[in-house]
Each structure stands twice: as structure tokens, then as C-alpha cells.
Amino acid sequence: MAPATPRQHGNREALAPDPALQDAGFDPHLPDVDYGVLDSLVGYAIRRAQIRIYEDFVTSLAPWQITPPRFSALIIIARNPHLKLTDLARILGIARSGAVLLVDALEAMQLVERRPAPADRRAYSLALTHGGRKTLEAVTEAVRAHDARIAQALSPEEQATLKSLLSRLGMPPPAA
Amino acid sequence: MAPATPRQHGNREALAPDPALQDAGFDPHLPDVDYGVLDSLVGYAIRRAQIRIYEDFVTSLAPWQITPPRFSALIIIARNPHLKLTDLARILGIARSGAVLLVDALEAMQLVERRPAPADRRAYSLALTHGGRKTLEAVTEAVRAHDARIAQALSPEEQATLKSLLSRLGMPPPAA
Incomplete structure (x- = not known):
């Protein structure tokens, strides 16, 4: 187990890009x-891409005030009925x-409402409102x-390769 | 320009992974x-990879209480003398x-100290302490x-392909 301290700070340090950078x-x-070792790390290559994607996402979705975490939450809530808050946290x-x-x-x-959960009087489940469903269609x-524009420099084959390689990060080494 | 609201929330919502997930x-x-459209998005594939990398990073660096943003900042400060705080923010x-x-x-x-900036009495520049330099060697x-372990399922060629594809995200489409 990691000590609590770096994670607590980590929560504050996992920062969204600077609004002033937007223009x-x-x-x-x-x-x-001089980026030193950062230029050679897979992790930092992903961080660089993530910032660019975040910027374009927030700009593109500004009319709805939807951020990436908000969008992911809306999709998960829409597709998985009777979701509880702890489920949402675990999934995301x-x-x-x-x-x-x-x-x-x-x-x-x-966009979202908490509804009493039938099985547990202390809990509630999450659901989109009627307006939330309409908004999510346009937002999606x-x-x-946005996602197609971010990846527009890559061919469909390259996009598939990218997703496949990303999904293998953190996996065990191939069997010898 | 995006309105301020989503970015303010975005700062709070750009969340570090759940400590309880670590085990x-x-x-x-x-x-x-059911992940719906999320499964088809390049942006969400990157988000998934980022969470796994973050988890392994924080676990691996727990002895030093170093998070990814702290590591990036230490490297940039070490490699770029007389850096100001605004430079660091822009670079990261x-x-x-x-x-x-x-x-x-x-x-x-x-690990880091603020030093008076020669050219501007109101400003200061950032530098590693002597202890910071020693620590950064071990941390690096x-x-x-950690980075090699995260990418251990990929061959060196695949890792190079991944970095190259990531660097092209957000770029204009190829000339027809």
C-alpha cells in the first residue's frame, strides 16, 4: 500500500490544463x-496526448459545459440502469x-437524478433525466x-493499432 | 473561449484514481x-491507459512520495536553469x-527551492536542492x-509505434 500522502496530493495535482492556454x-x-528523460517515457507521451485531447474536448463541448469526466459519467449512467455511486466510481x-x-x-x-434504490433504503440509484437523455444525444x-478530429492525422488502420497498443499497456509480458 | 464554469469544475473533476482501487x-x-460509445473513442482508450499507468507509478514511487506531476516538475526544473513558475506551468x-x-x-x-531571480526583484527562479538532485537520480x-514494466507487453518496435501515433494526435490531417 502506498502511504496516503502522495495520493492526497495527487488528487490535487492531477490537474486540468490551464484555461489561459486555450487560445x-x-x-x-x-x-x-530540455525535457530530459520525459521525452523517452511512454507515460509522458500519453500525458502529452491527454492534455491536447482535453483541450479540444472542452472547447468542442463548451456549449454544453461538458468535460471528459462528465461525459463518461453520463454514458455509463445512461447505459447501466440502477447504477449506484460506488459502481460509477469503480467503473470510471x-x-x-x-x-x-x-x-x-x-x-x-x-442532467442526472438520484432515485431511491428499491433494494436498499439508504442507497439510491442514478438515472438520466428526460432532458439529460436529449442532451446526451447531441453531446455524443x-x-x-471531436474524437474523429483529434485522430484525423491517423488512418483508420493506425487508429485501430493505437487503441490495440494502448490496451496492452500494463499487461504482463508475452509468454516466452 | 469556453465559459469558465466547466473548466473550474474540470479542475476538480480531473481526478486521480481511487486509493481503494490500488489492491x-x-x-x-x-x-x-456497458461502456457504450466510450469503447470506440481514442480519447477514452487513452484515459484507460492513463489510469493504469498512474496506479503503477504511484505504487512504484511510494517510497519517495513522488506522483507523475511531481516527477515531471523535478525533471523540468533540473534540466532548465532559472525557470520561473509560469514557465513550469506552461511547459507542463x-x-x-x-x-x-x-x-x-x-x-x-x-527537493526544490525558490531563489531570487537576478533580473526581476519580484520574481524568483526554481532550482533543485542538493538533496533534490540526489533524490531525483534514484527516482529517475x-x-x-516503472515505464519499462508498463510497456513490457509491447516490443521495442511497438513502443516506438505507440509513441509516434500518440504524437500525431491533435495534428492536422495529412495533405491530400
């Missing part, structure tokens, strides 16, 4: 900067406290367009 | 879950407020080992 855009390779790989913030925001936007189209 | 580990494809693609938190944590860990070895 210029994040430059992953500034010309006068986030802390329960983060899922609470997410659902609070989506509830305030009148915008996200598809 | 079991994040499962990017839970068997009974994070908000200035986030860079302040990062540097505060690294200063509390006695641990990060290299």
Missing part, C-alpha cells in the same frame, strides 16, 4: 525546453469523493466529431 | 458493464495555481523501471 494551445515540445476508476462531485454537478445541470455527436 | 487495480473493462500544460501547489509540495519535501531510475 495558444498546449505545445508538447517547446523549442527551448475515480475516488468515491470525486464521483460525488461529478454527480452533484450533473444534478445541478439537471459532438464528442464523436 | 485490486483498475479494471478498464468490467465484464457486466497546467494552470499556474496548480504549479504553485506542486512547487509548494516539492519545497516542503526539501525507479520511473524508468
